[in-house]
Amino acid sequence: MKCKKCSNTAVIHLRQHNTAYCGEHFVDYFEKRVEKTIDEYSMFKKDSKILVAVSGGKDSMTLWYVLTKLGYKTDGLIIDVGTGNILFDLLSQFADKIGSRLISVDAKKYLGGLTVPEIARIIRRPTCSICGSVRRYLMNKTAFENNYDVVATGHNLDDEVSFLLGNLLSWNLGYLRRQAPFMPRTHHKLVGKSKPLVWLTEKEIYTYALLNKIPFDSEKCPFSKNASSLKYKRVLNDLEVDQPGTKLRFYKQFQRLELFKTDLVELNECSVCGYPTTSEKCSFCRMRERVEDALGKQKN
Numbered sequence: 001m002k003c004k005k006c007s008n009t010a011v012i013h014l015r016q017h018n019t020a021y022c023g024e025h026f027v028d029y030f031e032k033r034v035e036k037t038i039d040e041y042s043m044f045k046k047d048s049k050i051l052v053a054v055s056g057g058k059d060s061m062t063l064w065y066v067l068t069k070l071g072y073k074t075d076g077l078i079i080d081v082g083t084g085n086i087l088f089d090l091l092s093q094f095a096d097k098i099g100s101r102l103i104s105v106d107a108k109k110y111l112g113g114l115t116v117p118e119i120a121r122i123i124r125r126p127t128c129s130i131c132g133s134v135r136r137y138l139m140n141k142t143a144f145e146n147n148y149d150v151v152a153t154g155h156n157l158d159d160e161v162s163f164l165l166g167n168l169l170s171w172n173l174g175y176l177r178r179q180a181p182f183m184p185r186t187h188h189k190l191v192g193k194s195k196p197l198v199w200l201t202e203k204e205i206y207t208y209a210l211l212n213k214i215p216f217d218s219e220k221c222p223f224s225k226n227a228s229s230l231k232y233k234r235v236l237n238d239l240e241v242d243q244p245g246t247k248l249r250f251y252k253q254f255q256r257l258e259l260f261k262t263d264l265v266e267l268n269e270c271s272v273c274g275y276p277t278t279s280e281k282c283s284f285c286r287m288r289e290r291v292e293d294a295l296g297k298q299k300n
């Protein structure tokens with residue numbers, strides 16, 4: 001197959017766009033697509049201060065790289081929740097290479113010295129849900145305290161459509177409403193969140209990472225095995241093979257729904273930590289209290 005732009009040998013065939021590109025033209029296409037996503041949803045501007053949540057995986061490393069290459073002002077944030085090896089060396093070397101800065105946060109400091117898997121065991125909750133809640137909380141806290149305009153995460157099209165399908169199957173409108181590619185700041189202590197890679201698939205991101213020699217760790221989190229999201233991804237991949245463009249259509253049409261235009265719920269400040277919440281205490285502080293209760297009971 002040949003590149004549609006220059007007739008050199010293509011490195012990737014994008015059936016959903018009925019096209020194919022050589023390395024050089026694919027990189028060009030990819031970067032334009034990221035810019036277009038940022039503009040389409042008014043995520044941020046060239047002078048915005050952006051905090052990129054990085055794990056060392058291909059999506060977040062690619063996001064960090066491409067935003068920096070496109071001239072955005074980024075710093076990387078790594079949160080150590082204690083679920084496995086933390087790729088500090090890989091990330092700090094990469095930060096130096098792309099002229100960015102790495103901020104590292106140890107979640108234990110905010111969790112009474114406990115790791116996320118320890119907390120999950122103590123209060124008998126799934127590790128993934130505790131992990132997600134701790135990460136969201138610390139990401140926002142770090143961004144707010146360091147005056148960032150917006151947080152960026154590496155969610156890709158495959159992540160988003162699998163989440164969409166899962167939540168549609170149970171009509172979980174509350175979760176769906178919070179799935180927008182860009183959530184603007186609705187409270188001065190709640191920093192905006194953006195997902196600039198939502199129009200790109202895993203395959204596209206992987207190809208871009210290889211072409212640009214972006215280092216990444218392909219190890220999956222040991223706690224995410226058998227997650228139902230993998231089943232949804234498989235189903236959606238089958239549909240995509242049959243009808244190229246299904247994922248993009250599913251995602252883009254969803255964003256047009258009135259769902260996001262309804263008024264947002266009112267936010268209070270948590271009575272313990274002061275960060276925004278819809279209740280009297282935020283979910284992070286309630287989780288900490290449950291841990292203290294459970295540990296107290298063990299002692300008695």
Ligand SMILES: [Zn+2]
Binds near residue numbers: 006
């Ligand atoms: Zn070409």
Ligand SMILES: [Zn+2]
Binds near residue numbers: 271273
């Ligand atoms: Zn709180």
